[in-house]
Amino acid sequence: xxxDFSYDKxxxxxxxxxxxxGKVAEADVTAxxxxxxxxxxxxxxLGIGNGRVAxxxxxxxxxxxxxxxxxxxxxxxxxxxxxxxxxxxxIADFSSEQRYDLVYCVYSTFMQLFRREEQxxxxxxAAEALDEEGVAVIEVRVPALDGFVGGQKTTTMFVDHExxxxxxxxxxxxxxxxxxxxxxxxxxxxxxxxxxxxxxYHQELDTMAECVGLELVERWGDWTRGAFTDDSKRHVSVxxxxxxxx
Ligand SMILES: C[S@@+](CC[C@H](N)C(=O)[O-])C[C@H]1O[C@@H](n2cnc3c(N)ncnc32)[C@H](O)[C@@H]1O
Numbered sequence: 001x002x003x004d005f006s007y008d009k010x011x012x013x014x015x016x017x018x019x020x021x022g023k024v025a026e027a028d029v030t031a032x033x034x035x036x037x038x039x040x041x042x043x044x045x046l047g048i049g050n051g052r053v054a055x056x057x058x059x060x061x062x063x064x065x066x067x068x069x070x071x072x073x074x075x076x077x078x079x080x081x082x083x084x085x086x087x088x089x090x091i092a093d094f095s096s097e098q099r100y101d102l103v104y105c106v107y108s109t110f111m112q113l114f115r116r117e118e119q120x121x122x123x124x125x126a127a128e129a130l131d132e133e134g135v136a137v138i139e140v141r142v143p144a145l146d147g148f149v150g151g152q153k154t155t156t157m158f159v160d161h162e163x164x165x166x167x168x169x170x171x172x173x174x175x176x177x178x179x180x181x182x183x184x185x186x187x188x189x190x191x192x193x194x195x196x197x198x199x200x201y202h203q204e205l206d207t208m209a210e211c212v213g214l215e216l217v218e219r220w221g222d223w224t225r226g227a228f229t230d231d232s233k234r235h236v237s238v239x240x241x242x243x244x245x246x
Pocket of ligand 1 (some may be wrong): 049052053067109112
């Protein structure tokens with residue numbers, strides 16, 4: 001599995017980080033979007049993390065379950081609620097006895113599966129975990145390959161009086177991989193959070209989905225159902241099954 005880059009270390013700052021970059025503020029609208037696909041009130045989140053989205057979805061009356069590879073992220077979730085059943089596992093290699101209305105993977109977590117084969121096995125497992133009318137929802141960012149010079153790029157992500165966040169990236173085009181390290185300067189110290197990702201264009205995602213028996217039914221540019229256009233920085237893609245489970 002892609003476990004070489006664990007979220008255990010990042011968990012200590014995850015809530016602060018997601019708040020700084022606007023992801024906490026977005027969680028309610030994300031949950032409102034997802035709730036519409038939960039007529040039977042069941043959902044499974046792949047890479048549930050601290051429950052940023054799962055908790056507000058659960059508060060809307062959906063019985064949310066989740067998988068995550070990081071014990072420390074699961075501890076953050078457990079501190080927030082005891083209503084969500086979550087277990088340690090690899091989203092590239094899971095199976096579930098239960099069938100769900102909705103299986104979802106948000107905040108580009110899908111890219112953390114940095115091998116093509118893992119991305120396909122994740123989609124296959126997601127398809128198998130859906131009930132007959134169920135849907136899979138994947139939110140993934142559009143690859144941003146502009147600005148690389150000699151295969152590297154550095155981006156300033158956030159600056160305030162206390163903090164400076166800089167993302168340093170190396171591009172491996174053969175594997176569609178990005179080796180990135182978030183450098184978090186705070187006061188007089190700096191902390192490094194490395195990560196390896198596989199970027200994926202929406203058409204490749206659709207092809208992978210078709211290979212595992214899923215078809216695209218909707219695609220949006222954000223959680224408020226804004227159009228997906230040339231300028232979109234991400235997409236929210238909704239897939240349904242094309243064939244019954246064995
Ligand atoms: C970007 S965070 C997203 C967390 C949460 N879904 C959210 O939206 O805030 C990615 C999460 O996926 C988990 N993760 C990464 N790779 C994984 C894998 N192969 N299997 C299970 N969880 C994984 C990480 O531990 C982390 O909690």
